[in-house]
Amino acid sequence: MxxxxxxxxxxxxxxxxxxxxxxxxxxxxxxxxxxxxxxxxxxxxxxxxxxxxxxxxxxxxxxxxxxxxxMTITNYAGDRPMMRVRFGxxxxxxxxxxxxxxxxxxxxxxxxxxxxxxxxxxxxxxxxxxxxxxxxxxxxxxxxxxxxxxxxxxxxxxxxxxxxxxxxxxxxVKVSERFLIVDARLDTTLDRSGTSGWVHPEGMLGAMPMPGGQWRLLAYDPVFRQDKPTEEQIVERMRHILPERTHGLGGRLLDASWASLFSVHRRxxxxxxxxxxxxxxxxxxxxxxxxxxxxxxxxxxxxxxxxxxxxxxxxxxxxxxxxxxxxxxxxxxxxxxxxxxxxxxxxxxxxxxxxxxxxxxxxxxxxxxxxxxxxxxxxxQLWVSYRRGPLGGRGSRPRSGDRIADVACVRADGIRTRLHAELRGRWAVLGDASLFEAARRRLGEHVVHLRPVDPLPAMLVRPDAHLACTGDPTRWLDGALA
Missing domain, CATH: 3.50.50.60 (FAD/NAD(P)-binding domain)
Incomplete structure (x- = not known):
């Protein structure tokens, strides 16, 4: 078939x-x-x-x-913390x-x-x-x-x-920025609740905690010029530069499970x-x-x-x-x-x-x-919006093309749910039954009818959680699907 x-x-x-x-x-x-x-x-x-x-x-x-x-990144100059950024x-x-x-x-x-x-x-x-x-x-x-x-x-x-x-x-271009990557166990006192990074005249080095008690080490190393180094050569190079660039804070590299070398592409x-x-x-x-x-x-x-x-x-x-x-x-x-x-x-x-x-x-x-x-x-990338594209729109927010948050909803059978959990290959209508039927006439069976727990404007939500349109979806669908 x-x-x-x-x-x-x-x-x-x-x-x-x-x-x-x-x-x-x-x-x-x-x-x-x-x-x-x-x-x-x-x-x-x-x-x-x-x-x-x-x-x-x-x-x-x-x-x-x-x-x-x-979720934290702490950058050091030598053994002195310079900056701490928290993600969340x-x-x-x-x-x-x-x-x-x-x-x-x-x-x-x-x-x-x-x-x-x-x-x-x-x-x-x-x-x-x-x-x-x-x-x-x-x-x-x-x-x-x-x-x-x-x-x-x-x-x-x-x-x-x-x-x-x-x-x-x-x-x-494929540029000359070459990086070493090594996944390894370390003998270190580094905090596993965050990533640590060091700036150094010979290149930056980062250490990120990974599942299973391992660390991911990433180093910019323009000095290391072998064209096709073995994993053993990469690990040995990392074993040398880890204490040097971290001023001892990174500890010792004990054993590695994987190593690689890559150059950056920009295309x-x-x-x-x-x-x-x-x-x-x-x-x-x-x-x-x-x-x-x-x-x-x-x-x-x-x-x-x-x-x-x-x-x-x-x-x-x-x-x-x-x-x-x-x-x-x-x-x-x-x-x-x-x-x-x-x-x-x-x-x-x-x-x-x-x-x-x-x-x-x-x-x-x-x-x-x-x-x-x-x-x-x-x-x-939660900020990504397509409002300026051909399926986007103007007017009051939310606008066509904007991301719709994962809001609490109630299904037609009365069960509480989340908007994004109901998408999964489907469109969602947040509004009355007439709007739902209008969407089904153009989109077939892949549409779900929801009622938001907190008040929201009537809307048609795309399967990728971006707003198709507010109000009656007929005109938008006629234009988008033509």
Missing amino acids: EPDVLVAGAGPVGLALACALLQHGVSVRVVDRAQAPATTSRANFVHARGSEVLDRLDALSGLPEESVRA DPGLHTAAPPMVISQARVEARLRDRLAELGGRPEWGCALVGAGQDADGVTAALGDGRTVRARWLVGCDGTGSTVRKLAGIGFPG LADTYRQGRILLAGDSAHAHAPFGGQGMLTGIGDAENLAWKLALVIGGLAGERLLQTYETERRPLATQVLRGSTAATRMNIAAGPVGRFLRDRVMVPAFNLPVLQRWTTYTTS
Whole structure:
């Protein structure tokens, strides 16, 4: 049986997309060139917006309990604390606070959820060719088989085969900023309730507590020039620089479970769509790891794309709706790219001007509570709004395109619930029965009728928890789904 959507890449973005599509009743096939799932990963932080997306996929269960809640970052100059920033719930009715947890564990939970929905990734299954026509895409696999699907989505990372096959440009640079990562046990007195970071003339170093009593060590190290070092060489280098850059505060590296070296990419795809081929996550945008925005932005792409593809595949919307995917998501990727680049430059500043601005201007500023609240809010991505896009609107708040908080509601059967828990592949009508019926006439069965516990205007909420419109949804739906 031909799937509606072929997803290339079984990382967090591809898995999130597959889960979301299955929630909407769309058939999916997921392939990945890797022989098996990853057990380690560079990403290890899920911000509040990421928790919300996982919650709406019904894939959050167990992760908050497993995670480490290291919500403070203390920066040192030598053995002297310079700045302490606290992250937390920005008070916007979120499903869960930020979590320190490996991307590999997030992927494992998404695979479990995919299995619950009737899907599974196909490992050792590389996509090597793709041709498209007016009705679909024919993809060639590395074992000689072909797959016919109505749509192909590349979630296969910065070196995306799908992007290359589609002929989509990926301008930008691979810069010379090289970082060492080591997951290890430490003999240390560092506080596991937060992350510690050190500025040093030879490069910054950070230590973040991880589940299982381990620490994630991250170091900028332009001196370490081996092209393809072994894990043992990386660990030995980290063993040397840990006490040197932390002035002994970091303790001793005992044994390591994983080590890696990476260079930063800064790239943005020319377009997110070429006919029936689309891109999401690192296939479409790549940037520095500072701020933990990569996985967060990618799974946001997946959720945004899923409900739009579902409507088009189900014949409830025209293909014009898919144009809004790039229009809504690409500006965010551009903003994340700028922000992560600025954060990287501040953290690795080596020249006298850069160090002065960081140590004498930025550090005192970020010790202010107002800037700490702003940092939490900014990195959470709860501020993301599509009000300026083609599905957005003007007028009094909330406006079309704004995020709607996870408010308490009552279902039609009288059971209390939360708005975001009721979305999970569905639209929500907060209003009277006539508005609910108007939405169902255009959207089919994937609509739920809710009554907010506290007074709110009548509204139609999109499956990604953004406001479609207030009042009668007919006019908005007629325009959006045309």
